[in-house]
Amino acid sequence: MASHYEAPIRKPLVIGDKDYHDVSVDIAAPIEGRANRQWWIVFSIALAALLWGIGAIIYTISTGIGTWGLNKTVNWAWDITNFVWWVGIGHAGTLISAVLLLFRQKWRMAINRSAEAMTIFSVIQAGLFPIIHMGRPWLAYWVVPIPNQFGSLWVNFNSPLLWDVFAISTYLSVSLVFWWTGLLPDFAMIRDRAVKPFQKKIYSLVSFGWTGRAKDWQRFEEVSLVLAGLATPLVLSVHTIVSFDFATSVIPGWHTTIFPPYFVAGAIFSGFAMVQTLLIIMRKVSNLEAYITVQHIELMNIIIMVTGSIVGCAYITELFIAWYSGVEYEQYAFLNRATGPYWWAYLLMMSCNVVSPQVMWFKKIRTSIVISFVISIVVNIGMWFERFVIIVTSLHRDYLPSSWTMFSPTFVDIGIFIGTIGFFFVLFLLYARTFPVIAQAEVKSILKSSGSKYKKLRDASKP
């Protein structure tokens, strides 16, 4: 239980003098209202992208991986780049809901729901790639250790690609459970407000008969805490295992021990940037400016700045150790990144990831919504290129100069990536209209300590 005292210098987290009822009304409004024309336009665009992506996937699977731009040297490129990118984006959701819960950050209450939704939807996108990049995806079930008629032929547990299977599937399921438990009181609120029988039926179903008794709340809190405690090591380990795909190899530029924490830092960095992009739009279109305030945006910017600096520190560490190691392959790998044929990608990655978040040191900039929005997109571009640079530049020139080559994507590579972006937005747009996008139960728990109305009352009662 938190104390009832809050330092006067803390700024209110809910502005506009809301009370409990206002919170319910504001959060239920998008669900109870009808979608406007813009929503339908954006949804159609996303759906079109998704359909295009499905077409590209079907074409790949029915024709063969050769439709992609991969070659014998560069045998991972856009597929795994997109995979790592999407997994990375997903990490901010768990970070906001779990890590910030462990650190008792009250400001997470307004953003955790959407961040978790983002996690789930982006992990779904990520989960597509390990399947579709297989040569024979119809045998994908062979990665699962199930007894079979081949004399119980099993998988080899030494491969990080198998660890990926366990990591991603566990991550998705735990995130889903964590998210859904948090949704129960909110679904119950929608259920209780619903006037249309169909809506009432649906929200009765998904809220699992939540009645909000004291005992339920007590257990609810305990479960949230335990799940947060479990999700934190999980979120670290998932992206760590993704980084192991590269770091366990012997490829210069891949084999480096800093990858596990540095990928995780990059994941938080890119994930927060994505949350920022989505929430800046959402607070506007769903009229939630009173809950997702400029202070929230500022705090997310600070996290972007901190993780961006950690990532920058890791880049410099890698560069330094490559020189320090005295291993010429390692030295060449980094020389090639900076001055080789993909120098532009490296430059883009460096400027987007290392330079751009540093502007957040200025309060004027980090409290500006427009600049935050731009930077958040810049960061996501930069983080896509980070994965691309790590994967492609390390592969296209390694030990044997006779196997040096180049990589360029085909329209199928690009089409699938666009398809996943479409799919993500289809899911997110549907979510924004049917789910309570802010955890009202949680926001109500901080209303009296951090709501502007109650802060004013406290200030007034003081001499």
Add this chain to the structure above:
Amino acid sequence: MYTFSNRLKIGAIVLMALGILGMGVGFVSVPSTPEEARAMVTAHDDDGHGGTHAEESEHPAAAGEHPDAAEHPAEEAGHAAESEHGASHDEHLMHQLQNRPWSALYVAAFFFFMISLGVLAFYAIQRASQAGWSPLLFRVMEGITSYLVPGGIVIFVIFILSVMHFNHLFLWMDPEVVAEDKLIQGKAGYLNPTFFLIRAAVFLGGWILYREVSRRLSLAQDEAEDNKNFVKNFRWSAGFLVFYLVTESMMSWDWIMSIDPHWFSTLFGWYVFASMMVSGITVIAMVTIYLKSKGYLPDVNDSHIHDLAKFMFGFSIFWTYLWFSQFMLIWYANIPEEVTYFVTRIEDYKLPFFGMVAMNFVFPLLVLMNSDYKRVNWFVIMAGIVILAGHYIDVFNMVMPGTVGDQWFIGIPELGAVCFFAGIFILWVFRSLTKVPLQPKRNPFIEESRHFHY
């Protein structure tokens, strides 16, 4: 105001005296000639101790695989002629035995320095993140970080002595070794004595500067009418964290990784960071519990202890995560130039190497999991002792294999050095705790911290 109890003071002085005695024994009992070294090791083996040492000397061929052999080119040349081999082996042995008291001194000096640096980083994080629970503990943290000055001076003196060739802790400082070692020559742009000392001075200067400025602002805030000093301190802390992020990594490359100058790992800096943080937080918890038990911190309740214990638990797991990541990736890829690092450790340091994982991970994981136990003071102290011992062994494992090789032992010189530095640490930290009231007065979050209840 805290008054330094006489018993604790005398205890610290006794520790220091014992420590000096132990270190003295270590320094006088080193061999001065290769023959003497040979005789010492043979006598030691005859006692029936250290079977592995005997094995090593009975199988000279195995020395070829020994990574230290590569670091002693003079010895490598000796391998060519069988007859010369014995002599160069003895010389190698002599260097290792001569290094032992120095390494013991260095490990202990670094360990206690790392604790106060870890506390400084934790303190800066608490300030930069505007934590509401911890301001009550700021004076305790400031007390612990006061050790940065004496601890930093000792470390710097050790470095100057190393540069002046009083010891062989850092092989790359020896021009004869460098002359015959291409790999070290390639690193000479970074690993050269002058630049090394300049870097060390910059790191130490920067950390101590922040500590002094922050302490001054923290005290000024108590007397002030507004929050100006608090805001300034916030800015200094954020700035320090950036400086710390960069210098901590470089410090660990310089001060520890370069002991094995052929080996490299990108994760190393962050790994040392994790060890530093967990030891630092553990010491905060232990000092807080001690002061509270004497009635000096009336407003600190078991929720504060609970939070500190959670950090001990969390950072123990984080340390393990980084330890495992570094170890597993190198083990998995098994690239010869990196894997020697772990080969020597597993062959010659099996018990400390795996023992520390039990002490730093399994033990805290099991005992600090339960929320109720984290509020029991003696439980936190017991867990803290194991964690601190475990992280001493962690530093031991990082330093010793590169300096004394298989001639390690935790005996009089090692324990002496630990006692000596523990003595100075206690003396200095508790002396600085007597200087100002233990509770900040006008920190904007102090009321939150006093009401803190979890």
